[in-house]
Amino acid sequence: MNSETATDTTDLLAVAVAALGGATRDGQVRMANAVAHAIDTGEHLAVQAGTGTGKSLAYLVPAIAHAAESGKTVVVSTATIALQRQLVERDLPRLATALAAPLGAEPTFAILKGRSNYLCLNKIHGGVADEPEAELFDPFEASRTGREVTRLREWSSDTETGDRDDLPTGVADRSWRQVSVTARECLGAANCSYAQDCFAEHARERAAGSDVVVTNHAMLAIDALSPATILPEHDVVIIDEAHELADRITSVATDELSAASVTLAGRRAGKLIDEELADDVVGAAEMLGTLLDEAAPRLLTGLPHGWDAVLAGLRDRLWRARSAIGPVRASGDTDGDAAAARSAALTSLDELHDAAVRVLAAFDEPDPAKRRDVVWLAEENLKSGTRRSLRIAPLSVGGLLRASLFADSTVILTSATLVLGGSFDALAATWGLPAAGNRLRPGQEQTDQERTTQDLSAQARDVTASGKAVPDESGTVRWSGLDAGSPFDYPRSAILYVARHLPPPGRGGLSQEMLAELAELMAAARGRTLGLFSSMRAAREAADELRERTDHTILCQGEDSTSTLVRRFSEDPETCLFGTLSLWQGVDVPGDSLSLVVIDRIPFPRPDDPLASARARAAEAAGGNGFLSVSANHAALLLAQGAGRLLRSTTDRGVVAVLDSRLATARYGNYLLASLPPFWRTTDRATVLAALNRLTA
Incomplete structure (x- = not known):
């Protein structure tokens, strides 16, 4: 950014607001300057900005300025599709035009979602379909799914993005799964015949060269949990709808074991390995199903008698089947259909094996308060009947976020609702941040009630996903909180x-x-x-x-x-x-x-x-x-x-x-x-x- 361009955040915000036909709001100005200060100093920031504050502009303007000056990407994460669309379809296009002159160049932006949100050309053209779910034995459901898959195949020739959200008329999840893959199921660019035309790869390429990348909390979680690099290189992360961050991360970090999922994995593997090995997996599914059907849905404080043997047997049979398949070979060694089938089978076996290992290890720590994970028997009612499963989730994601997200980037967290009981501390604890990083509203004195509620919310700070206490304020992570107020009286x-x-x-x-x-x-x-x-x-x-x-x-x-x-x-x-x-x-x-x-x-x-x-x-x-x-x-x-x-x-x-x-x-x-x-x-x-x-x- 040269000396002739606007460098002051307040001036840039005024340019943006004027171009978008808005009016200056004090809370928006305070927030924008606080975000700019946090980016400059590297100190994390939590901002409560009430409805009508204009928080999107308040964080986008300093973020875009930082990207333009540093040449580095800024990641913006949301919890909902509605806000993603608002940012990508309305706010960012107008902002890019408005700020082009003062910044000396028009800022660029892109949206990046999980791989399963995009059509998979290999799956479409290879004809590799998932095994039918129980509901698909209903002729009506099977017919509906067939029609929707046909429409998706036709749409794949017309769409430029392959993004499910760009589909003119939505389809059921089961239909979409027939034409998409998860990240673990993907063959990878080196092994796929359609890598050059891959919609997901094109989205990643656009994101890698953009000033601002809009994604979602689930992608943040995958990036934190995966050894692979999912998001483009960045030094600033802005988390909108931050009150939902911990729950979304927890959801991604939750594993599940059910008789149906193990049976499906066995059937997929059966096409690739010895029949006896595949039958062993299906047999393990039947034993798991018997255990789940005989137990009442509840939180497990330990494995019931006999469960460890069944789960250990399941783990071992899944691993033997997985080893028998072997790795996906390079594209020159086999055709795309076979590689896709192999990848789908390996993914199912890997995920279930890892879940079984995780459940078996969950109770190694005798003190429940120090365990990393929580295990429970869940029950849900489906059209086809009641479904039981064993689920395992982290006790807390604070340690994970502190060790990954907050250690690698400057993080801005914002929402209309971050102050609980008069303090930021309750939500900060779920993010793995230390206490006492708060600012009060301008001119506000701290009351006895606020001190009391801070003491109450502080009681949530103690346990993280690592089983250790969240470090206190003497640690190296620094953050502050700002209540930007609201234009409402x-x-x-x-x-x-x-x-x-x-x-x-x-x-x-x-x-x-x-x-x-x-x-x-x-x-x-x-x-x-x-x-x-x-x-x-x-x-x-x-x-x-x-x-x-x-x-x-x-x-x-x-x-x-x-x-x-x-x-x-x-x-x-x-x-x-x-x-x-x-x-x-x-x-x-x-x-x-x-x-x-x-x-x-x-x-x-x-x-x-x-x-x-x-x-x-x-x-x-x-x-x-x-x-x-x-x-x-x-x-x-x-x-x-x-x-x-x-x-x-x-x-x-x-x-x-x-x-x-x-x-x-x-x-x-x-x-x-x-x-x-x-x-x-x-x-x-x-x-x-x-x-x-x-x-x-």
Whole structure:
């Protein structure tokens, strides 16, 4: 960047905002300068930026400036496809044009996804298909899949990207798997006849030469877990939607063993090895299935009697089959079909073998609080029946993130929700960062309540995936936190109503008192209600009951695609929408269609959630409070996300109603309240009903 170009972050941001037709926002300027400072100093930064702050521009402008000046790539990671599209299709193209003149060149950008998101030409032209799932024995499902695969094959000749998200009309996952491969199934450029035309390789090439690469949290996890280099060389990582980072990393690091998956691996191997060896694998699958069917779904604190022998036998049989196949040979030694079949079989056997080894080693440490992994028996209901599996996940991903992500790059973490209980510490702990890296809002004094909530959230800091304590603030990792604020005038724009008079929620479904309260609130709001429930059962029960008590249209999640339901809700102001988890975080409906957000109960994790239970036990074993460090933080994050659905523009007004009296009466209530925006608060029903009547009259 020469001396004649703009180098000041504030000036560059002003150029960008003007070009995009926006207005200067103080919080956006503070955030942009903080991001620039972090990049310059190498100190990690966590930024809470409320809705309407303009955080995308606030981190993209200094990131692009850094890339232009240093010649190095900046990686931006998101949790959702919607934000990826916003960045790549709207924000970055406009920014590149706006900043071309002050930077002296037009910045470049690219999107990079996991290999399974792209068509595999070798699989398409080679005709190598996956074994059918149980559902495909249904003639209707088989016919539908056949039609979709045919359409995908035709599309492969027209598309320039091969990216599933560019497909005009979506297809089922099982259909997409017939034309794609995972990273482990890929033959590699040296062994594939279609390497020159590979969509995934072209995407990686575009990313390698770009100033900004947009990816997702799963790719970050794969890059951290894999010995191979997945992302292009970079020195700065910006993590948007950072409140979801730990959960997404945990998901990628979770392995699974099921009778069906082992049987499929045996069938794949059977085409390549001695029949007796393949039968041994299928036999091991049957023994595993018997174990899983005879046990109740639960967290395992040790392997039940006889399980170690069955799992060891499974491990050994998988390895013998894998050894018999041998490595994938170079493309000159065999045809593409055979190489693809060999690669698919090896991938299945490797993944299952590694999972069996991991489960067997999980209980070597006698102290549960020091174990790296959590093992549980899971059960899920499918169209074809109940499916049991053995799952294993890291107790924490903090150690992994600290050793990989934070050790190799300067990291900016941002979201509308990062401050829980008045502190960044709770989420910092899940990322493997030390405590006490916080800044308060400008001019804000630290209150006794904030000191108390920091002490509570600090109890979550103790256990990492490595089984060791997170290093304290004397360590070499340095970070700071900034609350950039929000353009919303929360006390004047919204009311937080806690129904203190209602009985605490029980396990027997929704109480009649709560349903009557909800009906009154909906009537005062004249519809315009987003109901956020702790379970689909509760959402359906409330929808069924309220349809009998009101003339308003009530949409319920599951009755159509979520995007269609949200669109219908936003188009008709007198419509209500009820649902569960994805609505807590995924609804953006500004304007008159949403005046009331109702939360049925504090969203604690289920008491039988195995991972949450194990993490709570670990916190308690380390001297902390498991409930506060795990359940309360989980609830605080979701409450803040749910309450954030109400105000989506500076002109929005309304009420967030929590129908769980514990928020006003329980000891932990203040901790949860400290995680919410500073709405005007009341427990008086008459005041809230009058306000809603005035607002929607």
